[in-house]
Amino acid sequence: MTSQLPPRETDHYTQLADAAVVTTRALLAARENIADTIDARAMMCLHGPAGVGKTLAANVCLRELERTRGEEVCRIAFRARPTARAVRHELFTALGLPGEPPRHPSEFDRLLLDSLAAQPRTLVVDEAQGLNRETFEYFRYLWDEPATQIAIVFVGGAGAHTVLRREPMLSSRIFIWQQFTRLTPGEVLDVIPLFHPVWEDADPADLSFADEQAAHGNFRAWDQLTAHMRTALERTGRPRPDRDLLRWAFSRLA
CATH class of the missing domain: 3.40.50.300 (P-loop containing nucleotide triphosphate hydrolases)
Structure with missing residues (x-):
């Protein structure tokens, strides 16, 4: 089959x-x-x-x-x-x-x-x-x-x-x-670090910031944001997401 x-x-x-x-x-x-x-x-x-x-x-x-x-x-x-x-x-x-x-x-x-x-x-x-x-x-x-x-x-x-x-x-x-509903703020902190290695070491405050500003508990939006953040980390060589990189990624989603 x-x-x-x-x-x-x-x-x-x-x-x-x-x-x-x-x-x-x-x-x-x-x-x-x-x-x-x-x-x-x-x-x-x-x-x-x-x-x-x-x-x-x-x-x-x-x-x-x-x-x-x-x-x-x-x-x-x-x-x-x-x-x-x-x-x-x-x-x-x-x-x-x-x-x-x-x-x-x-x-x-x-x-x-x-x-x-x-x-x-x-x-x-x-x-x-x-x-x-x-x-x-x-x-x-x-x-x-x-x-x-x-x-x-x-x-x-x-x-x-x-x-x-x-x-x-x-x-x-x-x-x-x-x-099905959007992820709650608590679920974001539990789930997103497991979703992709990009977020494994991210500051929980940055995850909350990303969700409030761009993703809004929506998995598809987190998927898009993750793709842009992966690009940002590769290009800058920074070890983890930060507010500057997040704002750059947000600009691509506007």
Whole structure:
């Protein structure tokens, strides 16, 4: 089985060398929640603002379940607001079905239902904030079929949560909701020194300064800041971050 999840080296936004996946409280909760959702063959929603680690957490946890349980994960992402027709075609590709996609919706639906009933699978739907009621309803239709053996993990911004909560028929079927939030100031001091060697010996006051001025508890912003700080240290030969280097890095983020 070939994994459809992106490779580990792409986990961080800038593909930063030497960056670690840090076991935050949110990641630990996601690991438990995703495992419980798969055990129940249920649906869950990971939601929160951009850059707080939702997709990374889902990828890390699902790779582990692929490795330890042999769970087959089919990853689906949409760039724009899709229709049910687009969902059908994306699933056809993700499931690796042979031949040409059927022309008629009823025939297409039967093919997908039969395939999803053949073996247990987890569908991970990234960028789910781009889905609308029609497409969420289509995933519900597939999941509601008694013969299918699927779990579904929706990963998206606040828009995904809003659409799901607006429709009782949809929201009542979500087994677990998990909201991702920004790192707290205390978590920054605990987590960031483990995230990358650049910050190992940094003064905690400088870490707090960097978070207050630029990163604001957002992992993607910390990723960008780390890349710039790594460049600054290499160019200046200084042993650790300081306020001057931090301000230089901030200027690149403005």
